[in-house]
Amino acid sequence: MASLKVYIISRLILSIPMIFILLTVVFVILRILPGDPVLAIVGMKASEEQIEKLREQLGLNKPLWAQYVDYVAGILRLDFGRSMIWGRRPVLREIMDRFPATLELSISAFIVSVFIGLTTGIASSVKSGKVDVALRIFSIVAYSLFIPLLGMLLQLIFGVYLRWLPVAGRKSPLVDIQTITGLYVLDSILTLNFRGLVTSIRYLILPSITLGVVLSGVYTRLVRSSMLDVLSRDFIRALKARGIPEAKILLKHALKNAFIPVLTMMGLQFAILLAGAVLTETTFSWPGMGTFLMERIEYRDYTTVQGTIVFYAILVSFVSLVVDTVYALIDPRIRY
Amino acid sequence: MLATTLVKIYKKRRIDFLLTVAGLAVVLSILFIALLAPYIAPYDPYVSVDEALLPPSPKHIMGTDNLGRDVYSRILYGSRTVIIVVLTSTLVSLVVGSTLGLISGYFGGKVDRALSIVMDSLYSFPGLILAIAVAAMLGPGILNTIVSISVVYIPTYFRMVRGQTLSVKNSLYVEAAVAMGASHKTILFQYIFPNVSVIIPVVFSMNVADAVLTEAGLSFLGLGVPAPIPDWGFDLKNGQRNLLAGYWWISTFPGIMIVLLALGFSLLGEGLNELLNPERR
Amino acid sequence: MALLDIENLKTYYFLPDSIVKAVDGVSLRIEEGEIVGLVGESGSGKSTLGLSILKLVPPPGRIVEGSIFFKGRDLVSLSEKEMEKIRGAQISMVFQDPLTSLDPLMRVGDQLVETIMAHREVSKSEAVELAKKYLEMVGIGGERFYDYPHQFSGGMRQRSMIAMAISTNPSLLIADEPTTALDVIVQAQIMKLFEKLRKELKLSIILITHDISVAMEIADKIGVMYAGQLVEFASSYEIYREPLHPYTKGLMEAVPNIELADMKLHYIPGDPPDLSNPPIGCRFAPRCKEKMDICEREVPPEIRVKDRFVRCFLYG
Numbered sequence: 001m002a003s004l005k006v007y008i009i010s011r012l013i014l015s016i017p018m019i020f021i022l023l024t025v026v027f028v029i030l031r032i033l034p035g036d037p038v039l040a041i042v043g044m045k046a047s048e049e050q051i052e053k054l055r056e057q058l059g060l061n062k063p064l065w066a067q068y069v070d071y072v073a074g075i076l077r078l079d080f081g082r083s084m085i086w087g088r089r090p091v092l093r094e095i096m097d098r099f100p101a102t103l104e105l106s107i108s109a110f111i112v113s114v115f116i117g118l119t120t121g122i123a124s125s126v127k128s129g130k131v132d133v134a135l136r137i138f139s140i141v142a143y144s145l146f147i148p149l150l151g152m153l154l155q156l157i158f159g160v161y162l163r164w165l166p167v168a169g170r171k172s173p174l175v176d177i178q179t180i181t182g183l184y185v186l187d188s189i190l191t192l193n194f195r196g197l198v199t200s201i202r203y204l205i206l207p208s209i210t211l212g213v214v215l216s217g218v219y220t221r222l223v224r225s226s227m228l229d230v231l232s233r234d235f236i237r238a239l240k241a242r243g244i245p246e247a248k249i250l251l252k253h254a255l256k257n258a259f260i261p262v263l264t265m266m267g268l269q270f271a272i273l274l275a276g277a278v279l280t281e282t283t284f285s286w287p288g289m290g291t292f293l294m295e296r297i298e299y300r301d302y303t304t305v306q307g308t309i310v311f312y313a314i315l316v317s318f319v320s321l322v323v324d325t326v327y328a329l330i331d332p333r334i335r336y
Numbered sequence: 337m338l339a340t341t342l343v344k345i346y347k348k349r350r351i352d353f354l355l356t357v358a359g360l361a362v363v364l365s366i367l368f369i370a371l372l373a374p375y376i377a378p379y380d381p382y383v384s385v386d387e388a389l390l391p392p393s394p395k396h397i398m399g400t401d402n403l404g405r406d407v408y409s410r411i412l413y414g415s416r417t418v419i420i421v422v423l424t425s426t427l428v429s430l431v432v433g434s435t436l437g438l439i440s441g442y443f444g445g446k447v448d449r450a451l452s453i454v455m456d457s458l459y460s461f462p463g464l465i466l467a468i469a470v471a472a473m474l475g476p477g478i479l480n481t482i483v484s485i486s487v488v489y490i491p492t493y494f495r496m497v498r499g500q501t502l503s504v505k506n507s508l509y510v511e512a513a514v515a516m517g518a519s520h521k522t523i524l525f526q527y528i529f530p531n532v533s534v535i536i537p538v539v540f541s542m543n544v545a546d547a548v549l550t551e552a553g554l555s556f557l558g559l560g561v562p563a564p565i566p567d568w569g570f571d572l573k574n575g576q577r578n579l580l581a582g583y584w585w586i587s588t589f590p591g592i593m594i595v596l597l598a599l600g601f602s603l604l605g606e607g608l609n610e611l612l613n614p615e616r617r
Numbered sequence: 618m619a620l621l622d623i624e625n626l627k628t629y630y631f632l633p634d635s636i637v638k639a640v641d642g643v644s645l646r647i648e649e650g651e652i653v654g655l656v657g658e659s660g661s662g663k664s665t666l667g668l669s670i671l672k673l674v675p676p677p678g679r680i681v682e683g684s685i686f687f688k689g690r691d692l693v694s695l696s697e698k699e700m701e702k703i704r705g706a707q708i709s710m711v712f713q714d715p716l717t718s719l720d721p722l723m724r725v726g727d728q729l730v731e732t733i734m735a736h737r738e739v740s741k742s743e744a745v746e747l748a749k750k751y752l753e754m755v756g757i758g759g760e761r762f763y764d765y766p767h768q769f770s771g772g773m774r775q776r777s778m779i780a781m782a783i784s785t786n787p788s789l790l791i792a793d794e795p796t797t798a799l800d801v802i803v804q805a806q807i808m809k810l811f812e813k814l815r816k817e818l819k820l821s822i823i824l825i826t827h828d829i830s831v832a833m834e835i836a837d838k839i840g841v842m843y844a845g846q847l848v849e850f851a852s853s854y855e856i857y858r859e860p861l862h863p864y865t866k867g868l869m870e871a872v873p874n875i876e877l878a879d880m881k882l883h884y885i886p887g888d889p890p891d892l893s894n895p896p897i898g899c900r901f902a903p904r905c906k907e908k909m910d911i912c913e914r915e916v917p918p919e920i921r922v923k924d925r926f927v928r929c930f931l932y933g
Contacts, residue, residue, distance in 0.1 A: 278468070
């Protein structure tokens with residue numbers, strides 16, 4: 001397996017310039033665009049002195065290249081800046097407070113979307129005719145559903161009319177959950193907290209389904225086209241000629257091969273997932289990175305906003321690296 | 337001639353044809369509404385015309401919002417806002433992205449490498465979050481919203497056009513043309529451009545569908561089209577606080593319009609894609 | 618009793634605008650331990666015939682009429698599940714392009730094991746041993762068991778396909794253009810391999826090819842197909858010595874002969890007919906140098922000449 005190690009290391013080395021570029025692009029967007037953040041923070045009525053003081057505090061009076069160096073050096077030290085509002089708390093720490101919530105939502109939504117996507121995608125590729133068309137239309141509709149709309153409708157039906165499920169937040173205020181990882185479901189299991197488990201799952205259902213259904217629209221199409229392509233390949237016919245049963249061909253051979261193009265897209269899917277999570281969190285008042293970002297934008301907490309965007313950039317690059325590694329694990333043609 | 341081709345397509349690929357037509361119908365209807373809004377809207381969407389929070393009735397077929405404005409009129413005028421913002425930004429992305437992609441792919445070298453890496457990084461970043469970052473820095477306003485959304489989709493066109501340009505440039509018949517002394521201009525216009533143009537309609541449709549959702553997302557989050565300009569995303573957010581109290585019409589109608597417009601363009605794109613690049617079974 | 622007895626087989630493809638009669642009334646008999654070459658140009662229906670035997674004809678094609686008796690059972694009437702037991706176990710098939718015939722994500726040895734375990738009652742470790750043995754039999758070292766398909770050369774891939782085909786002790790092997798995608802030297806190796814398998818395992822082989830000279834190398838009998846019909850069937854020696862059907866004569870003449878001084882390349886002028894609208898009467902008539910009036914009016918039946926068949930009015 002030495003070649004796998006080599007691959008991971010070379011991939012890591014390759015991703016460094018990518019992350020750098022991303023950080024630089026973020027820097028360009030956040031600093032070079034018109035709009036004076038200082039004025040936005042203090043308003044037009046502040047005195048010259050106040051403005052200067054704030055500028056110095058933020059390091060905005062330094063030349064651009066010096067700011068850039070500070071910025072990069074800071075990130076390398078894992079210093080993403082300090083909040084301009086809440087007593088200069090380190091931004092990274094604040095992000096890490098919120099990150100588990102987004103992670104938990106993302107994971108459950110991902111599971112929902114993969115489940116729906118795989119079943120409908122495979123069914124769509126195997127059965128022709130009306131079933132295929134119906135499923136294709138379903139996936140197009142699913143992806144076009146505006147997340148806040150779907151979320152609100154589900155809230156209305158299941159939260160208000162039927163009163164089955166809660167509509168906002170991560171857990172009931174009446175229940176305490178001792179946090180180890182920050183993922184409430186996992187923590188409840190680890191601390192044998194049954195009430196915690198129940199409440200965290202109940203609050204997770206609607207947001208996960210909302211985000212999951214919309215995401216599945218993308219997966220269905222991807223799985224379907226990938227399966228169609230694989231099923232028309234010669235080795236499938238050869239397998240049939242050897243008398244291998246149909247189900248085995250489908251699940252063991254076709255799906256595995258079809259999964260590769262799906263996997264290569266997973267990096268991009270993760271980006272779509274993060275974006276969708278922002279809308280989902282806002283709709284369901286889910287205390288994750290998305291609501292955090294919007295909140296800080298409203299408060300004009302400029303440094304925190306910048307730090308959060310940087311965090312997103314690094315997160316996406318990291319996941320992309322992981323996806324590529326998994327891809328190398330599955331497809332032997334890459335390694336040898 | 338066109339009629340016979342259409343009939344032939346209908347016979348052979350009925351479903352894809354119907355999908356395309358359905359998508360086209362939806363899109364055209366909404367465009368129509370946008371054009372005729374000032375003539376069909378019963379009320380002024382900017383002012384309060386009645387009591388707030390009235391349910392749908394013959395007088396207000398979609399009810400009134402929390403400020404007493406007629407929801408139906410706001411929907412009609414909102415279509416103009418959405419269409420203008422979305423089409424403008426995607427066209428800007430198309431022009432800028434395609435031009436850069438063409439130059440980058442055709443001339444290659446350091447410029448190409450630098451541009452590619454920047455575009456790839458942008459492309460891999462979550463679209464809506466990128467739009468949020470740009471919009472947050474630029475501030476509110478229609479023009480700023482257009483810029484924010486354009487930035488998100490420039491890499492899409494860049495990559496696509498660059499890819500096509502490269503594959504055409506490296507193909508044998510272009511090599512032959514170069515060997516016969518064809519000028520840059522000839523190669524670009526006679527060979528590369530026609531090949532690239534074929535895939536643009538499909539990508540454009542899918543792109544607009546995505547842009548509709550991005551625009552709605554931005555406005556929903558308060559970073560897009562500012563009040564009191566009628567906008568579906570903004571109105572959706574506006575109705576949220578009263579939703580759980582049972583006033584469902586303020587958010588639902590704008591939401592349905594967003595989905596319809598996105599759906600229309602998606603169906604159009606999907607249908608065109610199937611017709612132009614049919615899949616084998 | 619013959620191993621394989623095909624009677625009046627018809628396989629058509631039902632396209633939206635037309636019906637392509639790929640195999641239109643073919644009867645053929647193969648004995649145990651016999652190698653039969655099925656020769657014809659593209660579109661003659663030979664591949665479809667091979668696929669029909671295993672009922673692998675892809676939709677929109679299907680068997681319309683006729684029977685295929687294998688060891689006394691009519692395959693046409695069997696269900697899909699019953700066919701699965703026969704495919705790969707009693708009748709095996711290898712295809713033209715070995716590159717795309719193997720699952721790229723699975724080791725070659727594992728694919729062999731999968732086939733063996735699907736049809737033989739053996740444990741996993743026994744299957745592994747058998748797999749290695751069969752790889753050796755086709756001339757691939759046992760240590761290559763752990764390699765992936767892309768690490769094999771074209772010839773090796775084809776040989777591993779053959780190993781997979783024989784690992785279940787089938788009685789019949791259908792080889793559809795097995796060497797067309799390979800170079801001449803590898804081709805010779807594969808042909809030698811077929812001979813060896815026939816001798817050691819008493820394996821019957823249907824060798825489908827467009828190249829009559831390839832078939833002549835190892836086939837005992839040769840069936841010549843044209844436009845969905847079998848136009849001549851005889852031992853390869855007889856075909857070589859005295860081809861009867863004008864088409865067969867054309868094929869034999871078209872084979873470039875390095876020894877003859879005549880440097881001209883012979884070919885059969887004209888094109889094969891449209892199978893969705895075949896000509897009335899003999900299908901080769903439009904291109905035939907020796908055609909007579911009756912040829913354009915009636916379809917020639919199969920005429921016995923000594924112990925061979927010809928579908929031509931010249932002989933009866």
